[in-house]
Amino acid sequence: MQNVKVITGTSAAAEAAKLADVDVIAAYPITPQTTSVEKLADFVANGELNAEYIKVESEHSAISACVGASATGARTFTATSSQGLALMHEILFAAAGMRMPIVMMNANRALSAPINIWNDQQDSISQRDTGWIQLYAENNQETLDLIIQAFKIAENENVLLPIMVNLDGFILTHTVEPVEIPEKEKVLNFVGQYEPKHAYLRPEKPMTQGALGDPEWYMETRYDVQQAQDNALKVIEEVHDKFAEKFGRAYGNGLIETYNTEKAETVLITMGSLCGTIKDVIDELKAEGKEYGLLKIISYRPLPTEQIKEALKGTKNIAILDKDISLGLNKGALFTDVAPFLEAKTANYIVGLGGRDIKKAHIKEIIEHVEKEAKDTETKWIGLKE
Amino acid sequence: MVNKGTIIYEPGNSINNKTGSWRVFKPILDNDKCIKCENCYIFCPEGCIQPDENGDFKIDYDYCKGCLICEEECPVKAITGIREEK
Numbered sequence: 001m002q003n004v005k006v007i008t009g010t011s012a013a014a015e016a017a018k019l020a021d022v023d024v025i026a027a028y029p030i031t032p033q034t035t036s037v038e039k040l041a042d043f044v045a046n047g048e049l050n051a052e053y054i055k056v057e058s059e060h061s062a063i064s065a066c067v068g069a070s071a072t073g074a075r076t077f078t079a080t081s082s083q084g085l086a087l088m089h090e091i092l093f094a095a096a097g098m099r100m101p102i103v104m105m106n107a108n109r110a111l112s113a114p115i116n117i118w119n120d121q122q123d124s125i126s127q128r129d130t131g132w133i134q135l136y137a138e139n140n141q142e143t144l145d146l147i148i149q150a151f152k153i154a155e156n157e158n159v160l161l162p163i164m165v166n167l168d169g170f171i172l173t174h175t176v177e178p179v180e181i182p183e184k185e186k187v188l189n190f191v192g193q194y195e196p197k198h199a200y201l202r203p204e205k206p207m208t209q210g211a212l213g214d215p216e217w218y219m220e221t222r223y224d225v226q227q228a229q230d231n232a233l234k235v236i237e238e239v240h241d242k243f244a245e246k247f248g249r250a251y252g253n254g255l256i257e258t259y260n261t262e263k264a265e266t267v268l269i270t271m272g273s274l275c276g277t278i279k280d281v282i283d284e285l286k287a288e289g290k291e292y293g294l295l296k297i298i299s300y301r302p303l304p305t306e307q308i309k310e311a312l313k314g315t316k317n318i319a320i321l322d323k324d325i326s327l328g329l330n331k332g333a334l335f336t337d338v339a340p341f342l343e344a345k346t347a348n349y350i351v352g353l354g355g356r357d358i359k360k361a362h363i364k365e366i367i368e369h370v371e372k373e374a375k376d377t378e379t380k381w382i383g384l385k386e
Numbered sequence: 387m388v389n390k391g392t393i394i395y396e397p398g399n400s401i402n403n404k405t406g407s408w409r410v411f412k413p414i415l416d417n418d419k420c421i422k423c424e425n426c427y428i429f430c431p432e433g434c435i436q437p438d439e440n441g442d443f444k445i446d447y448d449y450c451k452g453c454l455i456c457e458e459e460c461p462v463k464a465i466t467g468i469r470e471e472k
Contacts, residue, residue, distance in 0.1 A: 099391035160390060198390040208394035214403050220388050 003181045009172035010036035012140040012179045013079065013105040013165070016147035018049045019187040020103075023074035026054035026065035030084040031117045032169040033107040037079055059084035063091040063102075070100035071209050072201035075151065075194045078102065081169060082109035082123045089127065095162045096131025096225055098210055099198060101154030102162040103147060104132075108272065108323070109169040110354040118355020119169040121272065121323040125333045131225045133163040133232055134301040136271040138251075140177040143167045145249055146298075148182075151191045152239045158231040160198065168273040170355065182247055190246055229302040236299055255304040257296040258311050260286065264293030266371055267312060269338060270321035271297045274351070274358060278321075281363040292367060297334070305341050318346040319370040325350050330379045339377065347374040350381045358383070405432075409452035412470045417442045419464035426456035426465060 007015070013036050017025070025044070027037040043049035052069075056062045059080050070076045080088060085106055095102055106124050110116040124134060135150065137143040143165065150163040167173060199209060213221050233255065240254025251257050257275075260282050261267055268278055275296040282292050295311055297303075312318065320339065322332020329336070335348035347370050352358045362382050369380060389395065415426070415435075420443060426435045427443060434446040435456060445456075454467040 097392070198393055205395070206397075208397075209391065211392055211394050211400075212403075213388075213392055214405065215407060216403055217388055217392075221392050224388065224390070 003183075004178050005181055006176050006178050007140065008035060008174055008176050009137075009140045009143050009167045010034075010105075010107070010174070011039050012144040013147055013167070014039035014043065015179070015181055016144045017077045017103075018043050019182065019184050020075065020148055020151045020191050021049070021184070021188055022051050022077040024052045024054065024066070024069035024076045025078065026056055026062045026069065026076075027078045027080065028056050028059045028062045028084060030059070030081045032109060032173040033079045033081040033084070033105065035173070036105060036107075040077075059087040060091065063088040063095065066102045067091060067095050067098065067100055070095075070102050071098065071199050073194065073196045073199060075155075076100070076102045077104070079105040079107070081107040082111055082117075085123045085127060086111060089130070092127055092130040092132060092162075094210065097221060099160040099228070100162055101151075101160055101194070103150045103154055104162065104164045105143075105147065106164050106166045107169040107173045108166050116354040117169070119171050119323070120353045120355070121166070121168075122325070122353075124164060124166045125324040127164070128301060128333060131161065131229070132301065133159075133161050133229070133299070135163065135165050135299055136297065137165060137167045137172065138273055138275045138296065140172055140175070140179045141249070142251060143172065144179055144181070145243065145247070145251070148187055148191065149239050149243050151194075153232065153235050155194050156235045156239075157197060159228050159235050161225070161228050161232065166272065171273045186246065190243065233299075233302045233304055251298060252296065253307065255299040256307050256311060257298060259294040259296065260291065261293030261295060261311060261315070263291040265291070265315060266317040266319070266367060267293040267295055267315045268319045268321060268363075268366070269295045269297065269334065271300060271334065272323070274321060274323070277358060277360065278363055281360050281367075284360070285367075300334075303337055305338075308338060309341050312342060312344065315344045317370045317374070318342055318344050319349055319366050319374075320346060321349045321351050321366065323352045325353065335379075345370075345374065345376045347377070348379045350379065351383065356383050404448045406448050406450050409450060409470045411452040411454055411467045412447070413445060413450065413452065413454055413456050413465050413467050415443060415445055415456075416464045416466070419462055421462055421464075423461060425459045425461060429455050429459045431455065
């Protein structure tokens with residue numbers, strides 16, 4: 001008998017952290033992540049989860065506490081969103097540089113000003129260069145599965161990097177969906193124990209962490225993180241395949257997922273919950289005898305450029321949908337990262353900023369535009385008021 | 387090579403960091419003028435001026451950061467600061 005619960009995305013994230021049996025949680029509540037830490041605090045309070053829940057006064061302290069906990073060899077989890085993630089910014093670099101396999105759930109939400117609690121992906125995209133691995137979930141089931149996988153990926157000794165699992169604020173965090181909860185035994189068996197060889201607390205073998213790296217050494221340490229990101233490409237695929245084998249749920253190859261791209265001359269590229277809407281539109285158009293494809297990017301960092309190139313061979317028109325904007329360049333981050341590798345005509349569509357609804361009609365408008373009138377490297381804002 | 391996460395397991399290994407690499411000025415010690423008063427040896431904040439087996443003072447340029455306190459303190463002007471040439 002499968003255990004299926006009808007729960008929100010934040011609950012799915014909390015369940016995943018519980019299943020992975022985390023040792024330390026340090027988090028500060030912020031909409032739309034709050035319900036996740038409430039749930040975790042419940043688990044700890046009623047004895048379902050044997051973990052240390054550190055109450056902190058800000059997100060800066062939350063991530064600092066996580067780095068400290070992880071430095072002793074504890075399995076660590078945190079969750080945040082938007083302004084909270086922005087406040088963590090400087091410590092995110094430290095977490096990656098110190099090679100702390102922290103797992104974070106980030107509820108994607110717009111940044112101020114004006115203050116806005118709704119969804120776009122500007123917050124996590126702004127942390128692109130911190131050295132964190134970034135994964136994007138399409139639905140609540142994928143959120144749970146990605147967080148379970150994240151612990152295994154992060155703690156792999158060829159990777160040892162923190163991971164941010166992103167889910168769209170409100171669209172996933174506050175929407176209830178049926179989520180299959182695997183057995184704890186099975187999950188623990190899959191994830192395994194975290195036994196760090198590099199950072200641990202053992203009084204008989206003291207160590208210095210977070211030391212100064214002068215110009216003699218600093219560049220090598222950055223290159224180490226880059227190599228770990230390269231290794232992560234392989235590890236993410238391996239972990240995904242093992243997960244699919246054990247739990248029977250697969251998401252493309254773990255890095256990207258293609259949907260109907262074989263016959264399609266026009267392909268859309270995006271991340272997160274928007275992929276669900278696009279799949280529906282593709283199905284509708286397929287019924288009319290038109291072939292369109294979707295390339296969903298699960299792993300944004302490390303970015304699997306080779307796989308993306310391979311998947312888009314023979315494509316004529318590519319629309320890249322971004323829920324973020326680099327102001328002053330008028331391009332989204334996904335476009336600036338992916339477009340240089342693509343030979344086809346590629347246009348950029350800025351959608352859904354600050355929770356602006358993205359309807360099926362908008363997707364059809366994008367498809368029509370990219371097929372007919374779009375120029376290469378053009379940017380178009382979708383759903384703007386006249 | 388650097389350990390993962392720049393963790394240090396052996397105390398005292400910061401000696402490997404050649405901190406003289408960011409020097410702008412370089413003190414040159416003329417042993418013919420030197421009267422062995424040990425002022426430079428006492429005042430050097432890095433402790434990188436040491437006497438050799440003949441009692442001549444030598445500056446360890448691997449760690450000298452070129453603060454030129456030694457030049458300031460030398461009573462007989464045996465030390466001159468020049469611009470570092472790399």
